[in-house]
Amino acid sequence: MRFLGDIARLNARRFGSETALIFEGQAISFAELDVYSNGIGWQLLEASVAPGDRVAVLAENCLEFFPLYFGILKIGAVIVPLNYRCVVAEIEQMMRDSSPRILFYTPAFEAQASEVAERIGGVLLARINSDLLRGGAEPLRPLPASFDERATAAILYTSGTTGTPKGAMLPHRALIECAASTALATGVRHSDRVVVTVPLFHGGGLYVVSHPHLYVGASIVLTARFEPDQVFELIERYHATTFFGVPAQYAMLLDRTPTSGTPSSLKSAWYGAAPMPVELVKASQTLWPNVGFLQCYGQTETTLNTVLPADEHNSKLGTVGRELPHMEVRVVDETGIECPSGVVGEVIVDKEAGMTGYFNNPEQTAETIRDGWIYTGDLGYFDEDRFLTLVDRKKDMIVSGGENIYSKEIEDVLCACEDVVEAAVVGGRDPKWGEVPVGFVVLSASSSFVTADLERWCEARLARYKVPRRWHIVQELPKTATGKIRKPALRQMLNAS
Template identity: 35%
Template sequence: MVNVAANVWTNAANDPDRVALRSSRGDLTYGQLRSASSRVAGAVKAAGLQPLDRVVFIAPSIIEFPVVYYGLHAAGVSVITMNTMATAPEIGYVLDDSEAVLVLVWHECADAARAAAADRGLDLWIVDEGASFDAEPVEVAHDHAPDDTAIILYTSGTTGRPKGVELTASNLLDTTSSFLPVLALSEDDRFGTALPLFHVYGQAVVMNTVLVTGSSLSVLSPFEPTAMLEMLRRDRLTAMAGVPTMWNAMLHAAADYGPSDFEHLRLATSGGASLPVEVMRAFNERFDCAILEGYGLTESTGAATFNDINRVQKAGTVGPALPRSQIEVRDAEGTPVAAGTVGEVFIKGPTIMKGYRNRPEATAEDLQDGWLKTGDLGTLDEDGYLSIVDRAKDLIIRGGYNVYPREVEEILYEHPDIVEVAVVGVPDDHFGEEVAAVIALRPGSTATGQEIRAWAKVQLSAYKVPRLFQFVESLPKGATGKILKREIDRDAIRVAAAGATA
């Protein structure tokens, strides 16, 4: 059967009393997870939804997330998970683009979804603690065709509106099977994370892999370094997953913890952004545990390369290709380059997306003969280990969250006082990158960065809102009038922002 829910439910049949999920509010066994999610599936089917109908689901990293998530998969619908900080306009765009027929949302972040659903006359189901649905349980998960769209995750490049990445039922299962051997997980592992489960890394790479294996998954939301350390100690975690800012924050918060608190920890994984080698070194020294870095995109179901636990670890690299995947680094003409030469990274394998929903031209541009054109620049060494050098696109990664400048710019251009704007990433010690806006105001305007930031917060999720502002008479442009972001001085932005807050 091709359905990730069916693979998770198998663990309930084999050992229903084994713990599947842990949190500060209590645990959930595999039997309880199956029982609760089967009722979610029953409620969806009783409502008349058909397989491959689109359903939007919004919730933080709580034990109710997998309950609802696997229930939706068991019902056979295409699941669209979204950031809990999404605004009503952002949710509305996804509802329209995906032609969704139902919205489920965690009760504590329901306002924006309620408004977006009401505007479109869509049903909205509130998910409360326990995710209890009074419905006849579905005993057997829907059997997908391998190429059926199981999930749609919205992402965007540096141009245009967000695109729906269609990932198939087999993509999800192939991702779990790719990571199982390189992580060497077993049923006895106790995995923990504070990653957002609505994101491909937390969802497809971590949650699915852990629960298909039969391990337990401890979840935390929101991330707070001391709380993460407490979870590590409380649940005697053997493995953790995070992004670089999480590891750095935990290092600075670990003063009151000794080696005995970390004695069970054998594995830590990092993704979402480049991990500084110094953070990796300090973590290994403090926790006596190596952080294994990997690389993937939403379009590759989060899977491409990983520093395999069974192989030599190379700090500063994101490891070799995962099993059954291939990596090439190519020049501008599309020819593979020699080891150590910088070029664009291409990925091929069973985890590569089906395509962008209703965007055949964008799909054809990024999928070439089965190879995913990533837009990232990197090098391969003689042993096939990949190092990411830079991003060809202008993507900003702030604390593990993707921020797409064009989307922010389009909102800022709606401000009546803004004539020109460029949104760029500025290096930041804590978040990795901070969102900055370089703005040319209309003549006579006295708008400040603080005022513009407050205005933008109504339209954008909090992590997308610029924190740094620089005001200029005009932005640098090329001969065609295109704004040249490469000529924007990031240091000057920091100076200008410091002066504005002094």
């Protein structure tokens, strides 16, 4: 298997009429997934999409996503899944950066797609619906595949230290190796069936969960959005063996404990995409007491790095596990020298297992990839058994409900308001989301702004999950002797309150 599209092609031979995807009561077999993706591939070729061209997708999880996904990949084009939670200005920014030939969208996002297309020009719009699966010339005829396994398969956008999105270029080879290693490390089998509620524009939904299950021919039950009651119902109805959730979702599941107890089919509960407090893990284990819990750790840029498997989960709780079989992870000091066990340093990952760089961003690429290693910005240490523990982040990243948020992006939006003199944003602890942005703002003397005004200002310019949930209007911000804002002091204020 050399290309991601081979997953659809080869599984059609192996598993034929067996179920690959389920969504809202509809199912697609592995044979149909291959035929439908071929048909879409031919439609793209007829539209003059060539290898290396970008194809953007603005869509919630749906039955058509993976046929479209594999159709794009089979012809060597690059899929750009866009975060539908973003406002139009943010979507426009990602579209301008990636310059896609076509933007596919689901009906819920028709207004946003039309507005962005009008603003930037030169992009074709294509609506995602059931008709998409019926078109295309000669869908049974194999598609040409004249591209290299190191070619980019997907560009996934993640926030940058400058507050602008960065597109991580993920090659076919790295994503296939990640799928194979994840399946091996987690014990995924052909007989498994996983409920996927996290969005597929997110690495957690795409290559942490969906890829390894499809790789071995397991079935995926997709939902458009996360609804706690629906999760319990789908596990029961489809006899699901596996569930993956971010910490915020587990917190919401605990509020909706089912009366029927643990489903007999459920074997494994995965969590990741954000730090999950030990207390929340233990509480979630009471929800499904006979289920093996498993933690995943990785980044958009590095794919999945480590897994804390079920058989070692409780004895090593608090760590994020060991490296995957295909993965080499190190912890290094400021000079790049590997740290001994127990010593905190920056986590770095072998470049061959992750992205090749940031699209259209050589400066950030050079800063992040050095001497063949991807520098994650995470701080941690290995114990004597080679289990990795994360302790902090080097940069001011906030992880809220599985989404990465950079404070500078929010600060720039706040400081663009004439009523705001200065602003600083830090992560505050939250029992549901893990962390939420908290804004500290100095207003001008003439301002009549209150926190509701600040919130409205941000909501018009940022995705909702990036808008600070708590506010502090202050007279001044603590600063160093050189005039830099002392964010540790702000965090101390939050922790003391």
